[in-house]
Amino acid sequence: MTSSTELRQEADRHAPKKQFWAMFVRPEIGPIGVMILLFGMLGYFSIPAAESTWNPFAGEGFNALGIRNNLRVISQLGIIALGAGLLIIAGEFDLSIGSMIGFAGACMAMILRWGFAVLIPYISFDGGVHVEYFTIFSVDHVTPVWAIFITMCFTLTFGWIQGFIVVRSGLPSFIVTLGGLFFLRGLTEVSLRAFNHRPDQSAGSTTVTEIPDLKNIIDLQGHGELSRLDAKSLPEADLVNLTQSLSTDMVATLTERLAYTYNRVAEAKTAIMETKGVKPLEKALENAVQSGNDYMVNTIQDKIANFSVDPVVPKTVSDVDVARAYIDTIPTVNQVANFFGGNILEGLFDWLYYPIDWNTNNFGNQFAPGLYSCVMIWLILSIFCYIVLSRTQAGNWIYSTGGNLSAAQANGVPTNKVKISLFVFSAFCATIFAACQVFEVNTSDAAKGNLKELEAIAAAVIGGLVMTGGFGTVLGIIVGAFIFGLAREAFFYIPGIDGSFYRVFLGLVIIASALLNENIRKRIMGNI
Amino acid sequence: MAQSGSIPLIKTSNLVKKFGSFTALNGVNLEIHPGEVHALLGDNGAGKSTLIKILSGVFPATSGEIEIEGKPIHFASPRDASDAGIGTVYQDLALNALTSVTRNFFLGREITSFNSPFGLMKMREMDRIASEEMAKIGISITDPEQAVGTMSGGQRQTLAIARAIYFGAKVLILDEPTSALGQKQQMEVLKTIKRVQKLGDIAIILITHNEIHARLIADRFTFLSLGEVIGSGTAEDLAGDDIKTLMAGGAEIGDLAKELETV
Known part of the structure; x- marks a missing residue:
């Protein structure tokens, strides 16, 4: 009989972690x-077909x-x-x-579009039995913060109710939230149709549109609060006035940036025209080579070598352009709307366009304004x-x-x-x-x-x-x-x-x- | 060793528990002393589980009294019993096999900054305490971040016992700690119990089916049968054969080998 009496402790069976190896046995690997x-x-x-690269x-x-x-x-x-x-x-x-997303979105959109009111229905007997509503309070214009807050009150309460039912009844959460899935989706559709009547529709639509672009509303001196789009389409005289009211430093910065964009766009246009012009010649050259016509081949090769288009002249930067560029730099008045629906890292993406020239599309313009x-x-x-x-x-x-x-x-x-x-x-x-x-x-x-x-x-x-x-x-x-x-x-x-x-x-x-x-x-x- | 005459840590007098018309316990008297391993023996259905559930506050007794260090006490919930210093280690050990030793050791009583559930846990301090407390009763763990699922049954038992002691148990109730373990691990657990006993200030109630284990480490024995105490005494009082007989609830168990031969 062989036996090993060497004393091993239970703890020895668990080998201590090796630092390097530990990295690879993580569950996320x-x-x-x-x-x-x-x-x-x-x-x-996603590499374009024309390019061949291993990067x-x-x-x-x-x-x-x-x-x-x-x-x-x-x-x-x-x-x-x-x-x-x-x-x-x-x-x-x-x-x-998923249904909660639909419900919360509809709730928020409806509050932003039509305001918020708390009503108590009651049955009235004046002039036949019908339902009337007693308004406890009503607000027409709700700010984004309040719209989110009110929506949160509904959704978090609903989440709480689902949780409460699950822990109290011991039912599987799969069943309880499956009920929630149908309940909320139905409730969303019903309330959208109920609130969204148009004069020409018997039943309302299940979409809410025409909410103002809250994240792009700015406070422009002398014009009050208005959307960036409206601000840019103000009469030109107003825009020129706006530019003249800016500091010279600001105007210089904006002008430099606009001049860069216009130059870059002109370059891109020239390049596009060149390729467009050369392409038919190259095709003709191919045909000529195939048919073996040496004279034609020489002529076309000559033409390609000497092909040039007049470079596109960049636009000049006007006061109106500067004003419009300035309007884009004014911060929004609805920081909350911007926090959820706006862009981040705009400065970085600007820098990547000018001077880095990476964030540039085929037409020479800035590609992405930032990240969502x-x-x-x-x-x-x-x-x-x-x-x-x-x-x-x-x-x-x-x-x-x-x-x-x-x-x-x-x-x-x-x-x-x-x-x-x-x-x-x-x-x-x-x-x-x-x-x-x-x-x-x-x-x-x-x-x-x-x-x-x-x-x-x-x-x-x-x-x-x-x-x-x-x-x-x-x-x-x-x-x-x-x-x-x-x-x-x-x-x-x-x-x-x-x-x-x-x-x-x-x-x-x-x-x-x-x-x-x-x-x-x-x-x-x-x-x- | 307990001195006779000292105040017992726990004393029950005339504990009765009825479930409807069924009498589970019929007047149980018990005295548990610090530094002593008190084996609670009996066949299935003798009332052991009912007794420890009353002691750990799972349900109240129908009548009778529990005294802790001489003061009468009433448990409304398991929390009350654990606050009074009664730590129960159930067979399932109440461990979460998927998380680490430290996280299990402090489960529900984590050390956090600001004393809030959203305060950061002081992981280093907790790791250190968990390792130290387990070392005190004889198991050194190499890695407190090791998942409990990777530990042996004996180690898990030790973890549960160390946890109960660290969080203030003066009386440790161990519910069949050696069942469902291999030979070697049974030995580990018995050693652990012995080490706890040597600490001197903790009383241990050991529920077991295994009379060999009881005889190895218990100082005092109480035998239950059909809800009543049918015998008790110190290790010296009881001869080996008595234990076997009493465990079977007083019935004569002849030589097992002989009995099997007749089949």
Whole structure:
């Protein structure tokens, strides 16, 4: 018989982490790999057909406008994925996110368009039985802050109710929020039709339009508050006056910038005309070479070599132009509307146009004005969620509520409060999403946010969350949103392929990630 | 070792618990002294679980009294019992296998700045305390960030015991701590209990089915059968055969081998 009596302690069986290796056994490593792959795909597939290069950053997916648009898709999804993800970590689902987006958007848009009033209906018997309304109070013009605040009151209350029903009844949250999904979507459509009557319509439309472009309203001296567009189309005499009232430094800066733009546009025009002129000659040369006519070949080659167009003369900078450029620099009076629907990093993108000349489109104009501000909101929310989940007591409560509910309760964790708060937070994220949309496009539609709840859950699963709860990180949720958004954009650029293939790809990624996550979870749980 | 005559940490007199017409406990008297391992033995349905659930505040007794250090006390909730210094380690241990040792050690009682749920947890301090407290009763963990799911059953038991002691348990109720463990890990747990006993100021109520384990570490025995105490005494009072008989609720268990032969 052989035996080893060497004393091993239980603790020895757990090898200490190796710093370098630890980086690769993080649960997010798989998703991060997929994300890098998709970055590459987006770059390569979006390289224009005429160019041949191995640099993925030459692709249209990574030019200024590409970055702006891609990040918008990713960050909007990212915002709701945070709400859905934290709830999944606590062991519950929210299927009402999409309908909540539609409801919040419609609510906000209606308040901005028609104001807000609290009415009490009662039955009146004067002149036949009918319903009349007693108005408690009514406001016609609601500021963006109040519109968001009132909407939040509705949506957060609804989130709270869903959470309350789940913890009190013990029903699966899947069922309760499925009810919420239909209830809210229906309520949105019904109230939009009820409030949105036009004189020529029997039933109202389910869209709200004609909301003023709040984020672009400025306070122009001598003209009061008006939109930038109206300000730019003031009579020319007014605009000239405006320029003359500016400091010489300001005028000099604006003029320099405008002169650069006009020069750049003229250059681009010249270049376009040259290519346009040479193209037919090149075609003719090809034909000539094919037919073997040496004389023609020589003549055409000569013509191509000597081809030139007169360079386009740049526009001169007038006082009116300076005034219009100045109007673009005046800050908005609606900072809140701008916070949700405006642009960020405008200074950086200006600099990338002049003097860097990277943020320039084919016609010589500035390409992207900046990034959508939902990117910044996503960043703020992500940092908040990361700190709460990984560093605070509340985070430990969230993990334990999803990981082992009875253990959490036995240790005095208020698991019901944790769950209800996260249902409320999920509603909060949906409302923020809606605010970003409403203030960006100034319209709302009852169909907004359709299927978003499933996209949010998909992003969370791809990012390494386990459906049974208790496992996952904020970094994972962020990466999941990136993968979802990048896949959608990258497949769009693949030549000769139906853009909807991105769904096929995502379907496979979701199943693969779920398998991988389950595997990681089992390793950590010791195969329980 | 407890001195006879000193005030017991817990004393129950005439505890009765009825569930409707069913009498689960019928007048149980028990004295638990500091520094002592008190084995609570009995067959299934003897009333062990009912007794510890009353002691840990899960439900109140129908009649009878509980005294802690001589003062009568009434538990309205498990929280009350734990505030009074009764720490119960249930069989499921109340651990979240997916998170780290430290996060489990401080679950529900995290050390945070500003004393708010949204205050940052003082992870280093918590890591240090968790490691120290577990080392005190004999297990050194290399990495306090290790997930509990990767630990052995014995280590988990130790974690749960260390946690109960650190958060002020004067009486530790261990509900079948050695069941569902392998030989070696049973030994680990018994060693842990011995170390806690040596600390001197903590009383341990050990519920077990395993008379060998009880005989190895218990100082005092109480046998329950059908809701009543049918025997008690110190380790010296009881001869080995008595224990076996009493555990079966007084019924004569003959030689197991002989009995099996007749089948």
